[in-house]
Amino acid sequence: MKILVNCTMPFALAHGGQAIQIQRTLAALGAIGVEAEPLRWWDEDQRGDLIHFFGLMPPNQIRFAQQKQIKVVMAEFLTAQSSHTAAQRRARRAFRWGVETFAPRALVDLFSWESYRLADALIALTALEQRLMEWKFSADPEKIFVVPNGVEEIFFQSPGATRGEWLVCTATITERKRVLELAAAAVAAETPVWVLGKPYADNDPYAQKFFQFAKANPKFIRYAGGVDDRGELAKIYRAARGFVLLSSMESLSLSALEAAACECPLLLSDLPWARSSFAGAAEFCPVTASVATTAAVLKKFYAAAPGLPRPPRPATWPDVARQLRAIYEKVLAAPAK
Numbered sequence: 001m002k003i004l005v006n007c008t009m010p011f012a013l014a015h016g017g018q019a020i021q022i023q024r025t026l027a028a029l030g031a032i033g034v035e036a037e038p039l040r041w042w043d044e045d046q047r048g049d050l051i052h053f054f055g056l057m058p059p060n061q062i063r064f065a066q067q068k069q070i071k072v073v074m075a076e077f078l079t080a081q082s083s084h085t086a087a088q089r090r091a092r093r094a095f096r097w098g099v100e101t102f103a104p105r106a107l108v109d110l111f112s113w114e115s116y117r118l119a120d121a122l123i124a125l126t127a128l129e130q131r132l133m134e135w136k137f138s139a140d141p142e143k144i145f146v147v148p149n150g151v152e153e154i155f156f157q158s159p160g161a162t163r164g165e166w167l168v169c170t171a172t173i174t175e176r177k178r179v180l181e182l183a184a185a186a187v188a189a190e191t192p193v194w195v196l197g198k199p200y201a202d203n204d205p206y207a208q209k210f211f212q213f214a215k216a217n218p219k220f221i222r223y224a225g226g227v228d229d230r231g232e233l234a235k236i237y238r239a240a241r242g243f244v245l246l247s248s249m250e251s252l253s254l255s256a257l258e259a260a261a262c263e264c265p266l267l268l269s270d271l272p273w274a275r276s277s278f279a280g281a282a283e284f285c286p287v288t289a290s291v292a293t294t295a296a297v298l299k300k301f302y303a304a305a306p307g308l309p310r311p312p313r314p315a316t317w318p319d320v321a322r323q324l325r326a327i328y329e330k331v332l333a334a335p336a337k
Contacts, residue, residue, distance in 0.1 A: 001328060003029065003036035004048035004070075008055030017254045018077070021149055022054055028150065028321035034328070050328055053119075059109065062118045071331045074115060075123035075147075081132050082273035083249035093136045113137055121331045123147050123324075125252040128276040145327050149254050150317035155261035158234035166194040166222060167302060168240040168264075170233070170255035173199035173207045177247045178269075178287075180210040183221045185294035191302045193244065194222040196236070237262035242305040245269065246294065248287055252277055260311035267301045281311040 005026060011019040029036040040046050050071040051057075062072050081089065100108055108114075116122065116137035122144045124130040130146050133139040167186075171177035179195055186193040195214070199207035214223040227233045237243065243259035244267045251273060256266060266282035268274040274284060283304070285297040 001034065001050070001332060002048045003034060003328060004039040004046070004051045005036055006039040006041075006051060006053050006057075017149075017251075018054060020254055024150060024152065024317045025052075025320065025324070028317035029324065032318065032321050032325060034321065034325050049332055050120075052123075052324075052328075056112050057115050057119065058112055059114045059118055062115055066118075066120075066336070069336055071120040071334075071336075072118070073121045073123060073327065073331060074119040075125075076116075076133075077125070077251040078129045078132050079251045080249050081136065082126065082128055082251055082276075083269075083271040085272075089132070089136060096136065119143070120334070121145060121327055123327070125149060126273065126277055128272055129251070145323075147320055147323045147327070148315050149252050149257055150315045150320040151254075151257050151261040152230060152317060154230050155234045155237070155258050156313075156316070158231070158238050158262060160263075161235065161238040163241050163306060164239045166192045166240060167242045167244050167267075167298075167305075168194045168196065168236055168259070169244045169246075170196045170227075170259070171245060171247065172197050173210055174204070175206050176249060177245070180206065180213060181289075181291070181294065182244060182246050182298075183210065183213050183217070184291050185298050187217050187220045188291050189295035189299040189302070190220060191295075191298050192220050192222070193298075194236075194240070196225075196227050196233070198226040233258070234262055237264045240264055242267060242301060242308075244298070244301070246285055246287070250274070256282075257314040260314050263310040265301075265305045265308040266311055267298070278311060281309070283308065 005022060007022055009018060026036055048070060050073060051065055052073045054075050056076045057074050065072050096113055116133055116139040122133055122139055124133055124144055124146050125148055127146055130144050133144050134141045169182060171179055173179055214221040237259045242265040245253055245256055246269050259266060266278060268278060268282050268284055270284035270286045283301050285294060288294060
């Protein structure tokens with residue numbers, strides 16, 4: 001069994017969760033004896049039994065792979081969809097039905113919705129994503145598997161520490177993560193927040209506004225870039241008063257899982273993905289433009305954090321690799337389409 005791994009976004013163009021997920025998945029698969037390597041698009045002699053595609057694989061590529069007797073497992077992140085309200089999901093489902101029913105084939109193909117029906121198996125990060133794949137995109141429920149992100153052992157093994165005064169937020173400095181909005185609320189609430197992360201580009205206007213705001217408010221906003229050392233990051237989580245992520249949309253946050261592995265209290269955006277993944281194990285804040293509303297929730301969380309229950313233990317990457325191996329074996333054993 002040889003697995004070829006591919007994805008939608010090149011790592012050099014956008015750092016973050018997908019790159020970490022793929023790197024850790026490849027390493028974990030190799031550690032349990034599964035042969036897996038990146039798909040070399042330029043190498044016409046590369047061979048493999050199955051393509052594990054992270055993202056929405058174009059339908060024509062799935063068809064070409066299957067014609068060559070290569071199975072396809074697709075792991076699409078339903079980041080936006082996992083954060084939509086029920087009304088938004090119904091509207092988008094109706095839109096898909098209308099386009100697929102009445103629009104020209106060329107237009108339908110642009111959306112790549114058919115990929116959910118063509119792939120030999122689908123990987124969902126959460127039970128919510130599993131339901132969305134079936135309900136919104138008409139995927140076969142028998143071929144959808146829920147496999148969460150994993151967390152590196154170093155986060156579980158990091159020693160306990162006395163919780164300090166700072167809340168911590170680990171996120172890319174971009175609009176979707178709402179770190180500037182978090183910073184404004186922290187200043188209004190007089191609550192110290194340490195932001196860890198880098199922008200996609202230093203000259204990004206949103207990032208520049210955040211840098212300026214953080215520099216002007218050092219008493220409550222701490223920022224010195226990202227932390228690449230995973231052991232150091234684990235120490236920061238262990239010593240943090242709590243973890244905060246108020247993004248406008250997510251799929252299953254790796255940083256939230258890492259903080260959970262370090263038994264850090266969680267404050268997350270009150271969105272479907274967060275409720276489905278951390279119900280009863282986190283506090284929630286509405287996604288709102290009101291600085292006062294966010295500040296009130298943040299201040300309350302800060303005060304309550306030392307007494308809040310610790311989140312449950314997340315999966316490890318070896319756990320994830322073993323689940324994936326079982327899925328690969330099942331897919332490869334099934335008759336070809």
